[in-house]
Amino acid sequence: MSVGEEATPRIQRTALVPLPRVETTAISGTRLSDVDEWGRSEHMREIVRRFYAPIYKHWFRVEWDGLEKIPRAGGALLVANHAAAIPSDAPVIMHGIEEELGRPLYGLADFFFRTIPWVGTTWSRVGGVPAHPDNALRILRDQGQLALVFPEGTKGPSKTYADRYRLRRFGRGGFVEIAMRAGVPVIPIAVVGAEESMPILMRLPNLAKALGVPYVPVTANMLLFGPLGLALYFPTKFKLRVLDPVTFDVPPGQERYSKSRIMEEAENIRMSLQETLYDMLRDRRSVWFG
Amino acid sequence: MAQALESDPDVEMILGMGTSEPSVPLERAEFVRADQTYSILSRIVRATQVDTIVHTFLVVDSTRVPGRTLHEINVIGTMNLLAAAGQSGSPVRQVVVKSSTLVYGSASTDPTWFREEMTRTSPARTRVERTLIEVEGFVRDFAEDNPATVVTVLRFANVLGTDIITPISTNLSRPLCPQVAGFDPLVQFVEEDDVVRCLEHVTRHRVPGLYNVAGEGRVPWAEVAEICGTRLLPLPPVATRQFAAPLVRAGIIEFPPELESLLRYGRGVDTSRLSRSGFTTRYTSLGAVESFIRATRLRRSIGKTPPSYTYEQDIEQFFRHSSAVVNTPVDG
Numbered sequence: 001m002s003v004g005e006e007a008t009p010r011i012q013r014t015a016l017v018p019l020p021r022v023e024t025t026a027i028s029g030t031r032l033s034d035v036d037e038w039g040r041s042e043h044m045r046e047i048v049r050r051f052y053a054p055i056y057k058h059w060f061r062v063e064w065d066g067l068e069k070i071p072r073a074g075g076a077l078l079v080a081n082h083a084a085a086i087p088s089d090a091p092v093i094m095h096g097i098e099e100e101l102g103r104p105l106y107g108l109a110d111f112f113f114r115t116i117p118w119v120g121t122t123w124s125r126v127g128g129v130p131a132h133p134d135n136a137l138r139i140l141r142d143q144g145q146l147a148l149v150f151p152e153g154t155k156g157p158s159k160t161y162a163d164r165y166r167l168r169r170f171g172r173g174g175f176v177e178i179a180m181r182a183g184v185p186v187i188p189i190a191v192v193g194a195e196e197s198m199p200i201l202m203r204l205p206n207l208a209k210a211l212g213v214p215y216v217p218v219t220a221n222m223l224l225f226g227p228l229g230l231a232l233y234f235p236t237k238f239k240l241r242v243l244d245p246v247t248f249d250v251p252p253g254q255e256r257y258s259k260s261r262i263m264e265e266a267e268n269i270r271m272s273l274q275e276t277l278y279d280m281l282r283d284r285r286s287v288w289f290g
Numbered sequence: 291m292a293q294a295l296e297s298d299p300d301v302e303m304i305l306g307m308g309t310s311e312p313s314v315p316l317e318r319a320e321f322v323r324a325d326q327t328y329s330i331l332s333r334i335v336r337a338t339q340v341d342t343i344v345h346t347f348l349v350v351d352s353t354r355v356p357g358r359t360l361h362e363i364n365v366i367g368t369m370n371l372l373a374a375a376g377q378s379g380s381p382v383r384q385v386v387v388k389s390s391t392l393v394y395g396s397a398s399t400d401p402t403w404f405r406e407e408m409t410r411t412s413p414a415r416t417r418v419e420r421t422l423i424e425v426e427g428f429v430r431d432f433a434e435d436n437p438a439t440v441v442t443v444l445r446f447a448n449v450l451g452t453d454i455i456t457p458i459s460t461n462l463s464r465p466l467c468p469q470v471a472g473f474d475p476l477v478q479f480v481e482e483d484d485v486v487r488c489l490e491h492v493t494r495h496r497v498p499g500l501y502n503v504a505g506e507g508r509v510p511w512a513e514v515a516e517i518c519g520t521r522l523l524p525l526p527p528v529a530t531r532q533f534a535a536p537l538v539r540a541g542i543i544e545f546p547p548e549l550e551s552l553l554r555y556g557r558g559v560d561t562s563r564l565s566r567s568g569f570t571t572r573y574t575s576l577g578a579v580e581s582f583i584r585a586t587r588l589r590r591s592i593g594k595t596p597p598s599y600t601y602e603q604d605i606e607q608f609f610r611h612s613s614a615v616v617n618t619p620v621d622g
Contacts, residue, residue, distance in 0.1 A: 026506070026573070026574055026577065027572055028506075028507075028573075028574040028576055029579060030576075030580075031509075031513070032516050035509075035513065037507060039476055111398045114555065115398045117470070117473060117527040118472040121474045129402065130399075132399075132401040134401040134403065134405070134408070135403075
């Protein structure tokens with residue numbers, strides 16, 4: 001009896017009694033699709049994965065190095081170098097992670113994608129999310145998921161073949177700030193092979209301005225295969241190396257972080273990614289066979 | 291809302307105001323017919339010494355009223371309301387404003403979830419959105435000038451339910467429902483019961499602040515249409531309005547400008563602040579859709595139910611005030 005009394009906490013007279021929560025059964029209805037709150041559909045992913053698997057395996061012959069550095073649970077922000085006129089690295093990374101680790105990966109990309117009919121919706125269904133800082137924070141911190149971001153933005157894929165494997169500016173380091181706030185590590189991934197899969201020979205800036213798109217490339221694929229070149233990549237050998245996770249010893253959840261610290265960390269990540277790329281290129285004997 | 295409040299014995303008096311008569315039977319609530327800009331409100335406030343004003347009359351559906359009327363109702367109406375509530379010696383201690391998540395707009399640069407402190411990412415182009423933003427500005431100023439008054443602004447997502455008629459509900463109940471081709475946005479709904487419950491919650495507990503109100507989860511528009519058994523009518527992604535205009539005129543679809551951007555980019559609002567205040571919606575977004583379509587199916591089968599109640603001033607007066615009526619307590 002005395003045990004029971006001890007277990008019941010005494011309500012102090014001065015304490016505010018919380019309002020009783022009205023327990024009601026939520027009326028939720030039956031879903032007809034499995035589209036989640038980000039617009040991603042595992043069903044769609046599965047179809048895409050099945051279709052993409054042969055391309056991944058036989059066309060690009062993707063090889064990973066250091067995949068074990070990506071955690072199997074909890075949030076992490078993956079960053080990679082970005083290349084090819086229509087980037088071939090994003091699907092490779094997303095397919096690889098989901099196949100090998102069996103966990104979803106959300107690809108953060110420019111809002112511009114959303115404005116293109118069909119492309120935007122498809123991109124959203126296969127795991128694309130607009131790269132808004134708040135979105136990233138929710139995915140990484142609140143939901144403990146993996147997110148992929150290309151800090152170069154469109155500056156990466158829009159560079160011409162002459163600039164291949166030379167990393168562009170890493171935005172304003174926003175990705176570092178997000179990782180700091182979310183309290184998750186940044187895991188850089190160096191991708192070799194994407195640059196040559198759809199190299200840009202020249203850009204048409206006037207046409208891009210007229211169409212209202214970030215860039216209009218003239219690719220080697222287009223010259224060789226005509227309109228088919230918009231979708232046909234060269235069968236380059238893909239090699240990906242996962243670098244050591246970068247953690248920041250700052251308290252998470254801060255409203256603002258030191259800009260100089262952010263820029264410094266971003267630059268460090270950029271440098272190590274650049275070094276790794278050069279290192280991998282030193283070892284590469286052939287663009288096609290690795 | 292008034293029905294919900296009537297059941298509370300702590301509420302001494304309920305006074306309803308509107309341009310049209312109430313459509314549900316009310317036991318205790320009094321009703322005053324007003325013009326659409328509430329110009330007599332300050333007299334009523336002085337005369338009745340009300341302590342709470344719940345402002346639910348903001349128009350969020352631009353297909354109902356012409357643009358100028360919309361401005362009159364939303365902007366001028368709210369100005370009169372706040373002026374009445376803020377007059378010197380005002381007895382008003384709480385003002386609740388029913389706004390809409392339309393204030394966030396809908397654009398490609400939006401975050402997936404809007405929190406209350408976020409601002410919209412694109413300029414407001416439609417009249418409804420502009421008036422709502424203006425109204426919320428007035429309310430903010432009012433809250434600043436009257437720190438003793440509890441001011442609550444509720445931003446409701448698109449409302450669906452058994453009775454409410456909005457452009458979205460009209461579209462979903464018809465055989466063809468518009469879609470911007472190539473876009474399948476995620477949309478959020480709140481059930482009309484939850485709207486009432488939420489207004490009641492903040493009024494009763496005097497919860498100050500700004501809150502998003504929406505059902506949990508987001509549903510793709512195509513799925514909503516599928517649940518409602520309507521066929522999607524794809525409108526071209528360019529010159530959408532021009533293509534929609536003749537269809538609107540022919541009465542096939544409803545397509546206010548707010549709906550166009552919603553059908554491109556959707557909208558999501560974060561409701562965690564509201565749940566921290568102790569309120570959870572009973573219906574999820576999908577639950578609201580289902581509640582709506584079930585009511586619609588019933589209407590289709592049995593036809594439009596005639597209103598079970600019509601307000602007649604003299605009869606109401608008789609029942610409430612005549613000495614001939616024997617008032618027996620309800621519970622005996």
